[in-house]
Each structure stands twice: as structure tokens, then as C-alpha cells.
Amino acid sequence: MAKVEITVNGVAYPCRQTMGAMLRFKRETGREVTEIRGDISDYCTYLWCCVCSASKHDGLDFDLSLMDFADSISPEDIQAWTATLNEGGAESEDDGEKKSQPQ
Secondary structure, eight states: OOOOEETTTTTEEEEOOOOOHHHHHHHHHHOOGOOOOOOHHHHHHHHHHHHHHHHHHHHHOOOOOOOHHHOOOOOHHHHHHHHHHHTTTTTTETEEEEOOOOO
């Protein structure tokens, strides 16, 4: 499966659903990922969490706050990402092991 990347301010960052992303979402919102309401602010927050987590895992600097991140992406970026998730693009290969991510 192709890696999912999000370009922010001209820099491509990895974006994967991980347990760390889910924990970050809970810390930011007080709700579980399974409780995402489907509004753009939840999706933006979860996207930021996925980029933060994947970047940390990959050893990349990603120091944008949630608001700086939100100021740097468009609703179309979020729509493209959610479309990727809905198409099964949430599966990733990491260290040769295929992992299916919950939606």
C-alpha cells in the first residue's frame, strides 16, 4: 500500500493512524477516535494527530501546533485524506509488516 503523506507549507509529512495518534486525539478532545462526530474540526484534529505520531515515529521534526497546522491546510486537504481512509488507504506497511488500521 502506498504511504500516505500530507504536504504542509511545502513539506511532505507521513500520515498514519497509530495508537499514538488515537491517544493524542483523546488528549486533545477528551473523546475516543470512535467518537469522531464527522465534523471538519474533528477530522482536522485527528489528521494533525496522525501526522504528529507518524513524524515522531519516523524521526522527523514536526513542530506545528494544532492551530498552526489548521492554518496551513485547506478543507480540500482534509477531504482528500478522509477519502483515502474510506478507500482503504489506512492500511500501511511498516517495517515489512502489513497493519490494518481501524476506521
